[in-house]
Amino acid sequence: MTYPNTQEILSHVQKALEQDDINKAIQVLQTLKPADQAEVFEDLDNEDQVSLLPNLKTDISADILEYIEDEDAARLISNLPQDTAVRIINEMEPDKAADLLGDIHPQQAQSILEQMENPDEVRPLLLHPDESAGGLMTSEYLALRRRMTVNDALQAMRAWHPDKEQIYYLFVVDAQNKLCGIISPRQLIVADPNDRLMDIMDTDVISVKAGVDQEQVAELMRRYDLLALPVVDENNVLLGIITIDDVIDVVVDEATEDIQKLGGAQPLDEPYLLTKATSIFRKRITWLLLLFVTESLTGTVLRHFEEELQAVVALSFFVPLLIGTGGNAGSQTTSTIIRALAVGEMNLQDALKAIWHEVRVGFLLGTAMSIAAYLRSLSWGSTNELSLTVAVSIFAIVLWANLLGAVLPTLALRLKIDPTVVSGPVMSTLVDATGLFIYFTIAKLVIHI
Amino acid sequence: MTYPNTQEILSHVQKALEQDDINKAIQVLQTLKPADQAEVFEDLDNEDQVSLLPNLKTDISADILEYIEDEDAARLISNLPQDTAVRIINEMEPDKAADLLGDIHPQQAQSILEQMENPDEVRPLLLHPDESAGGLMTSEYLALRRRMTVNDALQAMRAWHPDKEQIYYLFVVDAQNKLCGIISPRQLIVADPNDRLMDIMDTDVISVKAGVDQEQVAELMRRYDLLALPVVDENNVLLGIITIDDVIDVVVDEATEDIQKLGGAQPLDEPYLLTKATSIFRKRITWLLLLFVTESLTGTVLRHFEEELQAVVALSFFVPLLIGTGGNAGSQTTSTIIRALAVGEMNLQDALKAIWHEVRVGFLLGTAMSIAAYLRSLSWGSTNELSLTVAVSIFAIVLWANLLGAVLPTLALRLKIDPTVVSGPVMSTLVDATGLFIYFTIAKLVIHI
Numbered sequence: 001m002t003y004p005n006t007q008e009i010l011s012h013v014q015k016a017l018e019q020d021d022i023n024k025a026i027q028v029l030q031t032l033k034p035a036d037q038a039e040v041f042e043d044l045d046n047e048d049q050v051s052l053l054p055n056l057k058t059d060i061s062a063d064i065l066e067y068i069e070d071e072d073a074a075r076l077i078s079n080l081p082q083d084t085a086v087r088i089i090n091e092m093e094p095d096k097a098a099d100l101l102g103d104i105h106p107q108q109a110q111s112i113l114e115q116m117e118n119p120d121e122v123r124p125l126l127l128h129p130d131e132s133a134g135g136l137m138t139s140e141y142l143a144l145r146r147r148m149t150v151n152d153a154l155q156a157m158r159a160w161h162p163d164k165e166q167i168y169y170l171f172v173v174d175a176q177n178k179l180c181g182i183i184s185p186r187q188l189i190v191a192d193p194n195d196r197l198m199d200i201m202d203t204d205v206i207s208v209k210a211g212v213d214q215e216q217v218a219e220l221m222r223r224y225d226l227l228a229l230p231v232v233d234e235n236n237v238l239l240g241i242i243t244i245d246d247v248i249d250v251v252v253d254e255a256t257e258d259i260q261k262l263g264g265a266q267p268l269d270e271p272y273l274l275t276k277a278t279s280i281f282r283k284r285i286t287w288l289l290l291l292f293v294t295e296s297l298t299g300t301v302l303r304h305f306e307e308e309l310q311a312v313v314a315l316s317f318f319v320p321l322l323i324g325t326g327g328n329a330g331s332q333t334t335s336t337i338i339r340a341l342a343v344g345e346m347n348l349q350d351a352l353k354a355i356w357h358e359v360r361v362g363f364l365l366g367t368a369m370s371i372a373a374y375l376r377s378l379s380w381g382s383t384n385e386l387s388l389t390v391a392v393s394i395f396a397i398v399l400w401a402n403l404l405g406a407v408l409p410t411l412a413l414r415l416k417i418d419p420t421v422v423s424g425p426v427m428s429t430l431v432d433a434t435g436l437f438i439y440f441t442i443a444k445l446v447i448h449i
Numbered sequence: 450m451t452y453p454n455t456q457e458i459l460s461h462v463q464k465a466l467e468q469d470d471i472n473k474a475i476q477v478l479q480t481l482k483p484a485d486q487a488e489v490f491e492d493l494d495n496e497d498q499v500s501l502l503p504n505l506k507t508d509i510s511a512d513i514l515e516y517i518e519d520e521d522a523a524r525l526i527s528n529l530p531q532d533t534a535v536r537i538i539n540e541m542e543p544d545k546a547a548d549l550l551g552d553i554h555p556q557q558a559q560s561i562l563e564q565m566e567n568p569d570e571v572r573p574l575l576l577h578p579d580e581s582a583g584g585l586m587t588s589e590y591l592a593l594r595r596r597m598t599v600n601d602a603l604q605a606m607r608a609w610h611p612d613k614e615q616i617y618y619l620f621v622v623d624a625q626n627k628l629c630g631i632i633s634p635r636q637l638i639v640a641d642p643n644d645r646l647m648d649i650m651d652t653d654v655i656s657v658k659a660g661v662d663q664e665q666v667a668e669l670m671r672r673y674d675l676l677a678l679p680v681v682d683e684n685n686v687l688l689g690i691i692t693i694d695d696v697i698d699v700v701v702d703e704a705t706e707d708i709q710k711l712g713g714a715q716p717l718d719e720p721y722l723l724t725k726a727t728s729i730f731r732k733r734i735t736w737l738l739l740l741f742v743t744e745s746l747t748g749t750v751l752r753h754f755e756e757e758l759q760a761v762v763a764l765s766f767f768v769p770l771l772i773g774t775g776g777n778a779g780s781q782t783t784s785t786i787i788r789a790l791a792v793g794e795m796n797l798q799d800a801l802k803a804i805w806h807e808v809r810v811g812f813l814l815g816t817a818m819s820i821a822a823y824l825r826s827l828s829w830g831s832t833n834e835l836s837l838t839v840a841v842s843i844f845a846i847v848l849w850a851n852l853l854g855a856v857l858p859t860l861a862l863r864l865k866i867d868p869t870v871v872s873g874p875v876m877s878t879l880v881d882a883t884g885l886f887i888y889f890t891i892a893k894l895v896i897h898i
Contacts, residue, residue: 033653035672158639166676167635185634186616190607204482222701223484225694227615227676244693245674248700252671255704256788262711263784264777272789273802277809284781284810285817288847291777292821298769299829309762316758316765320747320881323769327776328713328740328874332733335712339705340721349456350722360726361733368734372741380748398737425777432769 004032010040017048022055030060038067042274049076054084062091065100069270074103082108086115094118095138095246098125124239133217134210136250137231137240143171146180146198150191153183168228171238172201179207179230179238207232210239217242218250219344258342261418262335264291264425291425297433298323305440314382315443318390319436321373326397326435327428329365333358333405334423341409341419351410355403362402366395389446393439400438401431453481459489466497471504479509487516491723498525503533511540514549518719523552531557535564543567544587544695547574573688582666583659585699586680586689592620595629595647599640602632617677620687621650628656628679628687656681659688666691667699668793707791710867711784713740713874740874746882747772754889763831764892767839768885770822775846775884776877778814782807782854783872790858790868800859804852811851815844838895842888849887850880 009028016024029037029052041049041064053061053076065073065088077085077100089097089112101109101122109126113119121139128134140162144153153170170188172181181201191200207230208217221229221244229242257267266283268275302309302319309316337354340346346354370391377387408427409419458477465473478486478501490498490513502510502525514522514537526534526549538546538561550558550571558575562568570588577583589611593602602619619637621630630650640649656679657666670678670693678691706716715732717724751758751768758765786803789795795803819840826836857876858868 033673035674154638157635166633184615185638186606189603189634189638222694222697224482225484227693244676244697245671248671248693248697251697251700251704252792255700255708256792259704259708259711259784259788262708263780263782265781265785268785271794272785273795273799273806277806277813280785280806280810281813281817284778285814288774288777288781288814288818289821292770292774292818292825295770295773296825298773299766302766302769303829306762309765313755313759313762316768317748317751319765319768320751320772320885321741321744324744324747324878324881325737325741327877328737329733331712331874332714332737333712335708336714336717336721336729339708343701343705345720346722353722357722357726357729361729364726364730365734365737368730369737369741372738376741376745380752425780428776429773432773436769 004036006032006036006039006043009036010043013040013044014048017044017052022052025052026056029056034060034063035067038064042068042072046075050079053088054080058087058091061088065089066092066096069274070099070103071270073100078104078108082111082115086112090117093138094121094140095125095136095240097122099130099135102126102130128210131214132210133208133212133214133229133231133242134239136214136217136242136246137210138243138246139240141171141228141241142167143173143177143238144183144197146172146174146196146201148197149193150188150195150197150200151193153188153197154193157188166243168241168243170197171230171241172197173238176235177238178236179205179232181205182230205230207236208242209233214247214250215254215342218247218254221247222251223344254342258338258420261420262338262424264288287425291429294426294429295432297429298436301433301436301440305436305443308440308443312386312443312447314386315389315440317380318377318393318439322390322393322397322439323432323435325369325373325394326401326431329362329369329398330401330405330427330431331424333361333402334409334427337406337409338419338423341413348410348413351406351414354410355406358402358406359399362399365402366398369398370395385447389439389443392446393435393442396438396442397431397435400434401427404431404434453485455481455485455488455492458485459492462489462493463497466493466501471501474501475505478505483509483512484516487513491517491521495524499528502537503529507536507540510537514538515541515545518723519548519552520719522549527553527557531560531564535561539566542587543570543589544574544585544689546571548579548584551575551579577659580663581659582657582661582663582678582680582691583688585663585666585691585695586659587692588689590620590677590690591616592622592626592687593632593646595621595623595645595650597646598642599637599644599646599649600642602637602646603642615692617690617692619646620679620690621646622687625684626687627685628654628681630654631679654679656685657691658682663699664703664791667696667703670696671700672793703791707787707869710869711787711873713737736874740878743875743878744881746878747885750882750885750889754892757889757892761835761892761896763835764838764889766829767826767842767888771839771842771846771888772881772884774818774822774843775850775880778811778818778847779850779854779876779880780873782810782851783858783868783876786855786858787868787872790862797859797862800855800863803859804855807851807855808848811848814851815847818847819844834896838888838892841895842884842891845887845891846880846884849883850876853880853883 012028013025142160144156167185169182169184174180181203182205183201187200206224210231227244230238231240233239260267264287268283373394374387374391377390408422412419412422461477462474574588591609593605616634618631618633623629630652631654632650636649655673659680676693680688682688709716713736822843823836823840826839857871861868861871
């Protein structure tokens with residue numbers, strides 16, 4: 001499998017549009033799969049997008065709006081005539097349609113909803129925040145009654161025409177629409193046509209409430225290998241289902257956010273290359289300034305030890321080395337712990353275990369590093385006293401950094417702060433200032449400055 | 450949905466085992482779902498595991514071996530009598546059985562294979578590296594002939610008894626076993642029983658070769674929303690299929706590896722809390738020492754400017770602040786770029802675009818930071834000359850860090866090195882040494898020391 005050359009296809013489409021040959025452009029685009037159509041479409045000028053979208057087959061336009069970034073889809077819909085917008089949104093999957101309507105002007109969303117074919121499929125989905133189970137779910141699923149036969153169910157499936165072809169499971173509900181079981185397509189095919197659903201269904205159903213966070217949803221579906229997860233209300237009434245393809249996107253997006261936050265930047269809302277330099281600047285400057293203020297502490301510590309620095313200027317040679325090593329040891333720890341928390345390998349009850357784990361690891365690492373530092377310092381021709389100071393300091397700093405690296409993310413989680421936020425640069429900055437303090441205090445004791 | 454309290458169940462199981470009441474222990478364990486059984490089982494002593502495993506129902510033992518860490522499963526199997534091992538491995542999914550056999554002694558694997566019921570399901574899977582499409586695929590799928598009718602296909606499905614109940618798609622092959630189409634269970638249910646498969650199948654099938662890397666497999670399945678992906682050889686002969694549940698694990702594991710590498714540690718092979726302190730030490734010390742050696746460069750730079758430091762000791766107050774800010778700006782850049790590369794938002798052809806992007810962002814950030822630094826420096830009572838030095842330096846360092854942050858990951862990718870490896874601490878360390886050089890050079894020019 002090789003991906004189609006979307007760059008080449010993009011230039012064909014652009015050329016056709018330049019020549020006002022919109023049919024040619026449509027023809028070229030239609031040779032692609034939805035994900036690739038969306039990629040090409042996203043790289044077109046806004047003007048071309050607006051002229052092309054209403055002229056594509058409605059299901060293709062709907063697919064494109066589902067695949068492109070939320071902001072772009074909202075902008076496009078706002079620029080289309082109302083009836084065109086309604087026609088396209090009618091063809092979208094209900095969960096994607098709801099996301100889109102949530103992103104445009106409420107008044108426009110309201111009047112589009114009023115003209116839609118099945119507004120009741122979409123309306124309830126508008127109530128839930130994007131990043132919750134309710135925000136992820138779709139109302140496009142087949143719910144069958146307990147007393148139906150397998151044959152009835154097969155008939156119902158034939159009569160049902162969802163936008164999306166894939167069937168994950170069939171959900172069985174009682175007369176109050178309470179979820180009571182699930183059946184896989186395979187079970188339905190294998191069963192006797194006269195069996196009642198209640199006799200063949202699996203009653204041990206895993207479900208979630210609408211308010212559950214999307215990260216937990218992803219973890220649950222991954223743990224139990226689910227292709228679809230039903231969402232229910234307080235009374236176990238079935239509200240919708242979450243499908244695995246949407247959850248993979250969640251897993252990838254959450255990992256991206258974690259990595260960007262660990263790097264000390266607010267996550268970007270759009271693909272990197274499509275984000276303006278000024279937007280990236282805004283996402284980063286707050287953190288950079290905040291860390292700058294914290295990092296100023298190091299200057300305060302250094303000024304506090306000005307006399308010692310004046311007396312033994314060689315002390316300053318080791319400053320970047322010591323705080324750098326402390327920062328590295330701390331990052332190693334936090335990156336491991338944050339991930340262990342995120343994938344469910346450990347939870348808050350394990351915090352003390354993790355801290356004790358890191359104290360032991362820090363002891364080993366500190367010992368090894370202090371030997372390395374002692375030898376390095378002697379090789380620079382430093383005095384034995386200075387070398388000893390550096391060796392003892394690096395041991396203390398590495399141990400301290402490992403401890404801090406274990407405490408900070410777990411403490412953050414306990415305080416319901418996102419642990420990634422306090423872990424990357426925040427941790428390094430803290431280690432910098434405290435590490436310097438440790439270094440100069442030890443220097444005063446050892447060298448008697 | 451709440452998770453079962455596995456800690457509590459663990460203690461019940463342990464208590465039962467202490468009293469040699471193995472049936473009680475089994476009973477308690479059987480109330481759980483496979484993923485939870487495995488979690489409880491994994492926390493038992495090795496001795497308890499070995500005595501419990503052969504006594505559980507075979508399908509439960511098989512599930513447990515599928516869910517627990519590869520190393521633990523291999524250790525357990527090596528400790529079981531051969532016929533027990535064969536009995537359990539017979540019940541495992543072929544791809545998981547192959548992974549397990551690949552982890553034990555080749556001779557033992559060979560003799561287990563010879564006693565298995567369907568060794569030919571497993572044998573071909575042993576040929577492929579774990580992290581390739583071939584290593585991920587399973588041989589448990591239903592391949593049907595083109596000329597079969599829908600009714601034939603339904604019969605075949607009834608006769609088929611896979612270990613795993615879920616059917617994703619049916620794969621249609623010709624007389625040479627070449628893949629020619631797929632059919633979803635829904636299509637089969639909706640179709641006329643007398644239709645031939647070749648008339649209703651979807652012929653536009655996405656497939657991969659066995660050697661493709663698992664990251665690409667994950668990206669492909671995510672992009673095209675696939676529940677299963679067929680793996681073929683050079684002649685398009687169907688070898689196996691990759692299912693979405695295994696791919697989610699790949700996505701999560703790859704993100705974990707990236708985050709741990711960005712933190713400057715080799716990824717752990719086992720869950721964090723189960724990894725021994727000495728193993729963690731080994732995973733981290735190499736990087737820490739390597740970075741220590743690189744970071745020593747900063748000492749060399751500082752010694753080079755010893756005279757200047759001696760003359761204006763206040764210069765040293767700003768050292769951690771400047772290199773810290775440079776490191777932060779660089780991390781912000783690399784974390785964004787690495788993720789954009791990983792999720793396919795940008796590729797190597799976009800490298801120049803990314804670099805230009807970061808030059809502009811760096812210019813904006815550098816300007817803002819230099820104003821902040823100038824004011825901070827004055828507020829510490831530094832001279833105007835020193836403050837100017839600091840302001841110009843921080844501008845230059847931030848711009849340089851952003852540039853380096855864009856160049857390093859793309860350069861690594863071009864040289865076929867994993868970009869995460871050179872990006873976290875390696876980048877900071879480089880920025881530290883070069884940043885100091887920039888700072889003191891500017892100081893010499895501005896202050897005329």
